[in-house]
Amino acid sequence: MNLTLYFGIAVLALLGMPLFLVLLSIAGVGFSLADLDLIIIGIELYRLTDSTVLVALPLFAFAGYLLSEANTGQRVVRVSRAIMGWLPGGMMLIALLACAFFTMLTGGSGVTIIALGALLYPALTSSQYDDRFSLGLVTTSGSLGILLPPAIPLILFGIVAQQMDIAIDIIDLFLAGLMPALLMILALYGYGLWANRRQPIELTPFELREALSALKESFWELLIPVIILGGIFSGLLVISEAAAITALYVLIIETLVYREVGFKALVRAMRESMIMVGGILLILGAALAFTNLLIDAGIPTLLFNLIGDRIENPLLFLLLLNILLLILGAFLDIFAAIVIMAPLVLPLAMQFGIDPVHLAIIFVANMQIGYFTPPVGMNLFIASYRFKKPIMELYRATWPFLIVLLGVVLLVTYIPWFSLALVR
Amino acid sequence: AAGTVAMELRIATLLPDGTGEVRALRQASERLSAETDGRVTLRIFPGGVMGDDQAVERRIRAGQLHGSLVQSGALARVYPNVQILNAPFIFDSYDETDRLRAEFDDDIARELAERGIHTFGFIDGGFAYVMGHQPTRSVEDLQRARVWLPANDTFSLQVARAFGVSPITLNISEVLTSLQTGIVDTIMAPPTAALTLQWFTRVDYITDMPLIYTYATLYVHDRHMSRLSEDDRAAVDRILRETTEQIDANARENNRAAFEALLNQGLEHVQLTDTEIAAVRDKAGLAHEVLIREGEFSRDWHERLMSTLEDYRQNGR
C-alpha cells in the first residue's frame, strides 16, 4: 500500500506533476503514514522565513532579468571581441568569456542563452566555425559562470548547510568557485582549439580605439561585478544587501543611463523573475518538508550507517557521489537537486572528511553538467527554443563539450586544492 | 485514560549532536527504557533540525514533538516571568545567581506547570559579556559601538534602547563575517557561544562585567506527559530531573572554563572602574523599568528579585 502510493507519485512526477507538488505529496503521504498531523507541512513552508541570505535570491534574479531586457548582451560581446578577438580561437574565447561573465552578472539565473545565444551563434558561424560546433559551444557556455559570484546555486547550498548548523561562509564558497570555473573555461577553450585545428579561422585584429570605445560603452555594466565583489569582500554589505544594491544599481543604469528598459519591460522583468524565483523558493520550501519527513523517520542516520559500514575509502565515496549527482542532474533542476540532496549528503561527506566548501563546489559543478544532459536539461530546452533546433540535434552538438566538462569536474572532485587553495 | 503503550518522547534542541547535553539526554533515554521495561524512551532531535523555537512550539502543538531543551526566553510567550533572571546587569558572581535560582526556579516551574508545561529544571547558560574590536569601558563606549543584536529578540532590543545603544540586527549566521568586515564591532554573548561559533577569533576585548545571566530549561508539554501511566510519568519526571541537574552542574563548569579559555585565546580583559559600574547599574535600572513597562516581566517579580539580591548582599543569605 505504502509503496503503491510512493510509486504513484513517482509516475506522476515523470508525467509532469510540478516538482514542488511531488515533494509535498511524498511528505504528506509520509507524515500521514507516520500518524503525524499534516499541519507540519505548513510549519515547514513557513521556515522559508528563517534565512536572511534567501532574501538575496529574488533581488539577484530581478537584476539578471533586467540585464537581459537591456542590450547588455551586445555590449558584453563587443567588449570581449575588442579585447580578445586577436587571439587564436578568438571568437570562441569570446563566446566562453562573454557567457561566463554574463552568467556572473546575473547570478546564474538561467537567462544567459536567452540574452546571448542569438548574438553568439551567428557570430561563431560567420567566423567560419562549424555549425554543430558553434551550437554546442553556445549551449554549453550558457552554464559557465555558475560557479562565479554571486552564483545563486552556491548561495542556495550555503543556506541549506546553515540550516543544518554547518558553518559555511558564503564568501568562502565564492572564493572556492573561482579556480574550478577558470579551469572549465580553459578546458573548453583548449578543446575548441584542438577541434578546429584544421579549420582556417579569421581573427579580429586588435584596435586600441575600438577597445576603448567598447569599454566606454559598457562601462556602467562592467562595474556590476566590482560593486558585488567589492561590497561583499570589503565588508560594507552582507550578501542580501549586496543583492539589493545590485538590483538598485542595475535598475538605475538600465532605465536612466542606458535608457533601454522602458516601464513595460521593467514590469515584465520584475514579474517574470519573480515567477521563476517563486517557483524555486516553493521547491525549497517543499524540500524542507520532505527533509523533515526524512529526519523524522531517521533516514539520514540509516543512510549514514549503511554507507559508513560499507564504504571506507573517501575516494570511492566521491566516485559514488559523482555518479549519483550526474544521474540526478539528468532529471532534476540544479536548485531542486541542491535543496533535496545537500541535506542528505552533507553529514555523510563530512564524516568522510570532505570539506563542506569543497563539497559545495563538487555539487554545483556536477549539477552544471546536468544543464545539458538529457532528458531534462534546461540549456538544451532553452537553446532549442532560441535557435529553433530539435533537441536531438542539440544532444549531438553538445556531447563532446560534456565530456570535456566532465573531465574538469572529476579533476575538481579529486583534487580539493582547486577549490580550497583560496579558502583554507 | 492514560495508556500503558510504549511511547517515544520526542525532544528537540538547538544544541548540536555530540555536545554534553545531547549525550546526557541519550543516556537518560537508556535509563528510562531500562526502568520502564522499554515502555518509554527519548528521541532527540539535536542541531536545530526541527527549526527555531517558534517552529518547535508549533510542532509540539501539532504533536510531532513533545518537548524541548531551550533558552528560557523561548517560553516567555507562555509566561513572561520566566525571563526574570535575564534582567540585565544585576549579578556580580555565580554565588548570586545560585541564591536567586534557589529563590525562583520552583516558582517559575510551578507557574509554567499551571500553563501546561512540565519542566524538569533549569540549566546554567553562563553570563553573557560584552566583547569587541575595541574595549568597552563605559556606557558611552557602548553607545558609540556598532553593536550586534539578533533580529527579533525584543528583550535584548528593549535593553539596548534603554542604554541608548542603536543596535545592528543580523542573523546569527552573519555575525562571524560581519565581525571580520566591521559591519559590527561589538557583540554580547556567553563565552561558550563565542567559542563554538568562532566569534572569539574576530574580537580583541572582553569587558569583565556580567551583562545578562542566561539559562535554559528542559520541558515536555503536559498534553503529552499525560499519555503516560502514572508510574511511567513518575519515572520520566525523576530521571529527567536528575539528568537536568547533572547537565546544570556540568554547564556551570563549562561556562567558567569557557571564560578562561577566551582569556587564554588572547582576549584582553577590560575592568570597569567603580564610577563606571555605578553608571551602568543606573542605566540598568532604567532598562528594568522599560522591560516591566513592555511586559517582559512583572513589577512584583522584579521587586522580589531586587530585594532578594539586596538581602543576599547585605546578609549573605
Add this chain to the structure above:
Amino acid sequence: MKTGKDTHTGGFLGALGTIIQSLRTGFQRLEDTALVMVLLGMLGLAVYQIVLRNFFGYSLSWIDPLNRVGVLWIALLGAMVGTRLDNHIKIDLASQLLPVWLGRWIKRLVALVAALALALLSWHTWRLVEDERAWGMASVAGIPVWQLQLIMPIAFGIMALRYAWMVFFPVLTPTALPTEDLAREIGPGADRNTAAPRDKDAAS
C-alpha cells in the same frame, strides 16, 4: 431573458460571462501587482536599511524579519502566477515522448491530482493559520504571524482552482519551460538581440 443590448454575447449568460471574465482579469492584475509590490518593498526596505546602517550607524530591527517573510510571499505569489501560466519546474517526460492526444489526457490526470493535493494543502495550511491565531503570539514588524501565514491557504486554494480548470481545459505546452517569456523572446521582438550589433565600423 434577452435584454436586447447584449445581442452578440447571448443575454444574461453572456453578461455574466463578461462580468466573470473581467473579474478574472482584475484578479490576475491584482496578483501580478502584489508580486511586483513585494519585490519592490523588499528592495526598498533593504536599501533603506543599508543607508541607515552606513550613514546613521543603526538599523531597524523589523526590516530583516519582514523581508524574510517577503521571501515566503514571493514563493507563493510567484507559484500562483506560475500556475496560471502553467510554468512550473517539472520533469515531464510524457509530453516529449507520447503522442499529443495521449499527452492531453495525461495532462488532465496530472491536473486532477494536483488540484486535489493543492486543496488539501490549502486546508492544512489554513489549520496552521487558525492554530497560530489561537496560540501563537509571535509577530513580525507588529503584524501577527497568522496574518503573514494567510498567503499559504489563499495561494494553494487558488492554485487548486486553476488545476481543476485545467482538468477540463488542458493547456498544451511542449516542455517544462518558462513558456511565456520564451515565447515572447522567440516571437515578435525576438530579433532584438539578433539584430546586427550597432557596429560603428559598419555604419561608417
